[in-house]
Amino acid sequence: MTTQTETETILQAEAQEARAARAARAARGGAGPRRRRRRSWSDAAFGVWGLLVMLFLFLPIIVIVVHSFNTGRLLAVWDGFGFDAFTSILVKPAIQSAVRVSLVTALIAAIIATVLGTLAGIAMARHPGRWVWWFLGLLLLVSVTPEIVDAVALLPFMVFLGQDLGLSMFNDGIVRLSVGSSLFATAVVSYIVRARLVGQDAQLEEASADLYATPFTTFRRITLALAMPAVLAGFLLAFTLSLDNTIVAAFVQVSGTTPWPVYVLSALRTGLRPEIAAVSTIMLLLTLVALGLVALVLKRAGDSATQIARTMTGG
Template identity: 85%
Template sequence: MTMTKTEAIARLDEPETGAKVRRARSPRSWSDIALNIWGILVLLFLFAPIIVIVIYSFNTGRLLISWDGFGFDAFLTILEKPAIQNAVRVSLITAFIAAIIATALGTLAGIAMARHPGKWTWWFLGLLLFTSVTPEIVDAVALLPWMVFLGQDLGLSMFDDGIVRLSIGSSLFATAVVSYIVRARLVGQDANLEEASGDLYAKPLATFMKITLPLAMPAVLAGFLLAFTLGLDNTIIASFVQVSGTTPWPVYVLSAVRSGMRPEIAAVSTIMLVLTLIALAVVALVLKRAGDSATDIARTMAGG
């Protein structure tokens, strides 16, 4: 069915239809093209080093910078070197324990800030922000004598254990991140359900377990996975607080650089990159299934 000229003009006068037609016919300006090109260049600048290290993880040469051919020799070498296996194992264990500590503390802090706001909230947020922006070298220098004091002077032998030291050190920044995420999740949700639970004479613990925690659970899971990924690469703090026999992967790489980078280092780095991407994908999936939009997911993961 064809439209007359008058009907076509009338459709163009409609706000939505007219805007669509004008957008379809208007040519792209040079500024739009330039911005697209600039965006691509920025992405290449950010991700080119990662792409290079992933490619060189399949290098069959003896040294990382000497490309001899494509193969999986570097990944197979990981199974033959106990030092690499131990470093990866220590990193995974400490990251997991640090994520548990950060999630437990950060979840309670985030719920408290969201459900009991007041002047103290801004002071507490300031302290969390201070923790987030403090240079890691400062935290590392402060943690080392503190751990020695707790372990030797006070006789708390657990603080002489390398896993405990690394876990506590890795959980500092991650706790602040989890607090931001949980608070951002609950601030945007009404507390009517919790108030109704109280009106029905439910005990505070029952309200927390059956209503508050389920409401915050997507953010709790997201915070746990992010804390886990943050705990994998805590190089500066790990290099200060580690003890003999519990060398994490970042410190192992740092010491291996002095004798020459080998392809197996790139191979393990690629595996950890894949683990990080999987964790982030799971975070996005959890938040999406909770009903969040893409904007909400980005805001929650950033703690906004």
């Protein structure tokens, strides 16, 4: 007959063996089947609601992309699947001119916005003071002002510069479109560059000055290098924002330099054709490529997914 001490020893040994067996099964991934948590009706409802919201946002874009492969004469009448709309772009000078004007205007506007916005962002980050909040307020005013107000203000201003002051460059349609499209984009670039530099210490620039580097050398090799990811992202965002600046373009354009958004508006009078959807699809792909490059540049610079999303949404 075993004693109480021997019984306790046996029970402890069995318990240790059971724990060891459970640990071994857990290490092999065989810890035993887990009961799945049953999804509540609220989870299912939110999933369905999210799907409906996504369809509401992207269904019009999907419709345009699908109808860009329509072989019919009108966009609203589906005749068949084909690439006739894309090939017709190559033989219509009006469409080619409108697309070329939009691309050239967006490129020039992006350059203007990048130069001005980068300098403004660096100044706000490296020379803080009460003036920064006033300047940020002005940039915010530019960002929230309705485009129709900007367009109405720009038209007489451009006429005043071109005719009354004799600055013939402001009579050129490309110059007008570039300047008008760069206003909002400059504010966006300023936000991005400032947000990039505010979180970084200025010790590298101080060390460069201590090593007798000139201010220009410090700016070029230190400050601009630190801000370069934000500068590139701002340039690409400014380019995409300038492509669809319809209201300002409709007011400041001159004859012979009709951008693509204004061309689409004028085409509504005679009926939309499939080539309109084809060029819109190409513009959409170009915009997605630019946004993808923005995300890639920011990711390589070490930004998190949340920071990339805030940058791409202007936050």
